[in-house]
Amino acid sequence: xxxxxxxxxxxxxxxxxxxxxxxxxxxxxxxxxxxxxxxxxxxxxxxxxxxxxxxxxxxxxxxxxxxxxxxxxxxxxxxxxxxxxxxxxxxxxxxxxxxxxxxxxxxxxxxxxxxxxxxxxxxxxxxxxxxxxxxxxxxxxxxxxxxxxxxxxxxxxxxxxxxxxxxxxxxxxxxxxx
Amino acid sequence: xxxxxxxxxxxxxxxxxxxxxxxxxxxxxxxxxxxxxxxxxxxxxxxxxxxxxxxxxxxxxxxxxxxxxxxxxxxxxxxxxxxxxxxxxxxxxxxxxxxxxxxxxxxxxxxxxxxxxxxxxxxxxxxxxxxxxxxxxxxxxxxxxxxxxxxxxxxxxxxxxxxxxxxxxxxxxxxxxxxxxxxxxxxxxxxxxxxxxxxxxxxx
Numbered sequence: 001x002x003x004x005x006x007x008x009x010x011x012x013x014x015x016x017x018x019x020x021x022x023x024x025x026x027x028x029x030x031x032x033x034x035x036x037x038x039x040x041x042x043x044x045x046x047x048x049x050x051x052x053x054x055x056x057x058x059x060x061x062x063x064x065x066x067x068x069x070x071x072x073x074x075x076x077x078x079x080x081x082x083x084x085x086x087x088x089x090x091x092x093x094x095x096x097x098x099x100x101x102x103x104x105x106x107x108x109x110x111x112x113x114x115x116x117x118x119x120x121x122x123x124x125x126x127x128x129x130x131x132x133x134x135x136x137x138x139x140x141x142x143x144x145x146x147x148x149x150x151x152x153x154x155x156x157x158x159x160x161x162x163x164x165x166x167x168x169x170x171x172x173x174x175x176x177x178x
Numbered sequence: 179x180x181x182x183x184x185x186x187x188x189x190x191x192x193x194x195x196x197x198x199x200x201x202x203x204x205x206x207x208x209x210x211x212x213x214x215x216x217x218x219x220x221x222x223x224x225x226x227x228x229x230x231x232x233x234x235x236x237x238x239x240x241x242x243x244x245x246x247x248x249x250x251x252x253x254x255x256x257x258x259x260x261x262x263x264x265x266x267x268x269x270x271x272x273x274x275x276x277x278x279x280x281x282x283x284x285x286x287x288x289x290x291x292x293x294x295x296x297x298x299x300x301x302x303x304x305x306x307x308x309x310x311x312x313x314x315x316x317x318x319x320x321x322x323x324x325x326x327x328x329x330x331x332x333x334x335x336x337x338x339x340x341x342x343x344x345x346x347x348x349x350x351x352x353x354x355x356x357x358x359x360x361x362x363x364x365x366x367x368x369x370x371x372x373x374x375x376x377x378x379x380x381x382x
Contacts, residue, residue, distance in 0.1 A: 011211075011215060020200070023200065048288070162183075
């Protein structure tokens, strides 16, 4: 059927656009094996929700799906750990990294670690995925204004955390609103 | 302005552009995408698409349903459960499925597809293998029943599908073929999950 082949064509076009950036997005945030699982989930969701895909650039929309897939994975892992503890087995060391490997810049890594998850995520989207607030908004389920504000505050807090390290090795967490 | 920070972060990107990724033209990528494109997009969620081990996941949401054949949606008039004044309780099987399997990303559209019944309810009793819930809101199906009985497998009553049922707790439950869907399609009532249910079943 022509609508079926249109559908395939549309999916393939989106896949060409997002497949590799999604691999980077996922592997920045989770272990390789989990990233591989999540990638398949995301692409399946894209296929099933093709009618909801934006007509232009699909990548931010797909990042939003990926963000939810990772959240689902983490929830599943937490549930599993709760069950394991309940049953009384040895709790497994799973080390699901919240932050991916941060590279050699230890000072920056420590500063990022001192921020909230929301701040870290908005900064990653900005610096790693190279998104601007307009593109981040659908990923984070925020309005463009809210995304702009969040990025600007997160940048400020990161700068403060880096500067703070010069004085206190442990870094500090700044208080919002200053 | 302060793009220095952006650049500094970009330099510590563990997946910078020099790290290779798999293009869609790779054989394994092609296989994954082809399998995805061969899955039904309506009514039936994925079942046979199983590229790599990956697919334990995709299927997990479905597995909850398939495993449930033991159940069967039973609008019983009360064998052992006394009927309420208004309508008989709805009985569902709470199958203890594979908690290791992760799940497909939640979407209201998927929930809508996998739920024959969906409601929000408060647990009124956890007794042996049976959890009794008072229905607060019906999103779909059995609107006349004010009570739902979840029959749990032995020993799983306290933690079905990873959901810690407690008396007084409020939960959002969806079910198909008489069996509760897990994998994010049922759970403690949170604003997020409730918003998902409301989006999947817009109320008039």
